[in-house]
Amino acid sequence: MHNSNLTLHKTIVYGISGLLFIPIFATLLYSFSSSWGATILPDGFSLKWYSQLLTDPRFLDAFGRSLFICIASLLLAMVLVLPMIFVIFYYYPALDKVMNILILLPFAVPPVVSSVGLLQLYADSSIQLVGTPWILIGTYFTIALPFMYRAISNSFTTINLRDLVDAAHLLGASTTKAYLLIILPNLKKGLLASAFLSFSFLLGEFVFANILVGTRYETLQIYLYNMRQTSGHFTSALVMTYFAFIFVCTWLATRFSRGNQ
Amino acid sequence: MSYVKVSQLAKSFGDVNVFQDINFEIEKGEFITLLGPSGCGKSTLLRCIAGLNQVDNGELWVDGENITDVSPQQREIGMVFQSYALFPNMTVEDNVAFGLKMKGISKSEARTEVKKMIDLVELDGKEKFYPSELSGGQRQRVALARALVVKPRILLLDEPLSALDAKIRKSLRQQILNIQRELNLTTVFVTHDQEEAMLLSDRIFLMDQGSIVQQGKPEEIYTKPVNEFVASFMGHYNLIEADTANQWFNLASQEKVAIRPESIYIREAGRQYGEHISAPMPATIVSHQLLGNVIRYNVKVEENELTVDLLNRSSERLMAKGSSLELMFNLNEIQPVRA
Numbered sequence: 001m002h003n004s005n006l007t008l009h010k011t012i013v014y015g016i017s018g019l020l021f022i023p024i025f026a027t028l029l030y031s032f033s034s035s036w037g038a039t040i041l042p043d044g045f046s047l048k049w050y051s052q053l054l055t056d057p058r059f060l061d062a063f064g065r066s067l068f069i070c071i072a073s074l075l076l077a078m079v080l081v082l083p084m085i086f087v088i089f090y091y092y093p094a095l096d097k098v099m100n101i102l103i104l105l106p107f108a109v110p111p112v113v114s115s116v117g118l119l120q121l122y123a124d125s126s127i128q129l130v131g132t133p134w135i136l137i138g139t140y141f142t143i144a145l146p147f148m149y150r151a152i153s154n155s156f157t158t159i160n161l162r163d164l165v166d167a168a169h170l171l172g173a174s175t176t177k178a179y180l181l182i183i184l185p186n187l188k189k190g191l192l193a194s195a196f197l198s199f200s201f202l203l204g205e206f207v208f209a210n211i212l213v214g215t216r217y218e219t220l221q222i223y224l225y226n227m228r229q230t231s232g233h234f235t236s237a238l239v240m241t242y243f244a245f246i247f248v249c250t251w252l253a254t255r256f257s258r259g260n261q
Numbered sequence: 262m263s264y265v266k267v268s269q270l271a272k273s274f275g276d277v278n279v280f281q282d283i284n285f286e287i288e289k290g291e292f293i294t295l296l297g298p299s300g301c302g303k304s305t306l307l308r309c310i311a312g313l314n315q316v317d318n319g320e321l322w323v324d325g326e327n328i329t330d331v332s333p334q335q336r337e338i339g340m341v342f343q344s345y346a347l348f349p350n351m352t353v354e355d356n357v358a359f360g361l362k363m364k365g366i367s368k369s370e371a372r373t374e375v376k377k378m379i380d381l382v383e384l385d386g387k388e389k390f391y392p393s394e395l396s397g398g399q400r401q402r403v404a405l406a407r408a409l410v411v412k413p414r415i416l417l418l419d420e421p422l423s424a425l426d427a428k429i430r431k432s433l434r435q436q437i438l439n440i441q442r443e444l445n446l447t448t449v450f451v452t453h454d455q456e457e458a459m460l461l462s463d464r465i466f467l468m469d470q471g472s473i474v475q476q477g478k479p480e481e482i483y484t485k486p487v488n489e490f491v492a493s494f495m496g497h498y499n500l501i502e503a504d505t506a507n508q509w510f511n512l513a514s515q516e517k518v519a520i521r522p523e524s525i526y527i528r529e530a531g532r533q534y535g536e537h538i539s540a541p542m543p544a545t546i547v548s549h550q551l552l553g554n555v556i557r558y559n560v561k562v563e564e565n566e567l568t569v570d571l572l573n574r575s576s577e578r579l580m581a582k583g584s585s586l587e588l589m590f591n592l593n594e595i596q597p598v599r600a
Binding site: 166167177 | 312313334350360404
């Protein structure tokens, strides 16, 4: 009875997983095939789509821009969030509840609505922000904030912050030294896990990038969108490259978060 | 002048008065305990001595220096926390060396000092271990070494044994006492465990609701409680109403009297009792508890229920519920107590 149940469960899980993998596998196959038209199987296999993609300066530029925006947003988030959470947990623990509500706000408003709102807000601004990477960095910061705040505040609750800082003070360390030498190293794993998770999320972001910046600062997702009319093999190679990159990021995030427990 | 002088110290958090008008003095090398129930203000007082909380009023002097407004970094006070507060990202060695590093002591000198401290707390061989790889008792010894290595003027111990199991607690408290005596360290220990306080302290400061209600040597506090709170906190004192006590013991007391369970005897036939022992009074056993070496009886005398402790000698039979007996009181140990 038990064994047959287990077999049934396994069949369902593997069946659904297999079903979900079919499009990915098909895309992978398509990206490696030299041409695949009216035949059941591809005419042949080739790496030409990948070599074409990886030597396309427009792709490399778009990838570089995406990396720049994501990394800059994450750095901004880290620089602001880390000291902020420390101040909240050490000096004003009651504010954690307020923060937990605040960090949900970016998810409460659909991206289309908030991007149109941002467009209206900055359209008449004396500083030209719309169409530049800076508005995206600012927007992505708000998207990364919930991921980072949650992960880092979890790390804070696992260490005995007050006693650690107090002990460091009594041993002669200033609050800054206590933060840098004791608190920060203990947040490393949570911080890296949340950074990789936010990174994979931000790299795939399309709505804000399209509405706020569009082709004026072509990111990876915009490039992918613009390339939809070209060869399907080429876009498949593009999707698979992107997918592999995200897979590595997610794997690193999981590795770090597991190490954190 | 005493080595440590605490004068009119007061602290409140908003409208909540944590402690007020705290005054005491400590001699160099003395081991004192702040004893009291949870929430009596003893830990906050300790944190104020460490400089981790600011006081609202009063002064704190150490070795002739007013340190009331001195930062915790400059106070030269060591502290051991209940939660150990070891730095999880550092090895035992690095934890102990942290204070020396902050003081700018050279690496070679620091290494020698760290080695000495690790030997003192008997943790040699564990230098490269991380706190997560140590037992509770070992962690607390690292915390002790870390606090001692910087040669503090005062050592503060905030319930350092509370999170440990009974066996480790016993051995560690003896180790703390030995180290304290060896280094002649002025030590302030905080606990809610009266047994621990009595075992370790030169003097006990018993706190209740933000005030020191009684201070003195452990035997003084135990045998001469000044009020009902001290009597109930320090042991299983029997509190007898003034009227009843006056009638039983021929007194003229206006206050309740307290008598310890071990100062009440069960009359044994044929045994001679001195003049300080009261006349026998009939009583009935209500219940008993076996506490290892002691049997604690709840007995009824007239309408009063009293606690009587007897040594659990194998020759003495356990008396059953409802048994009749005669109780005698040691009149020298009857103590009038304030409400």
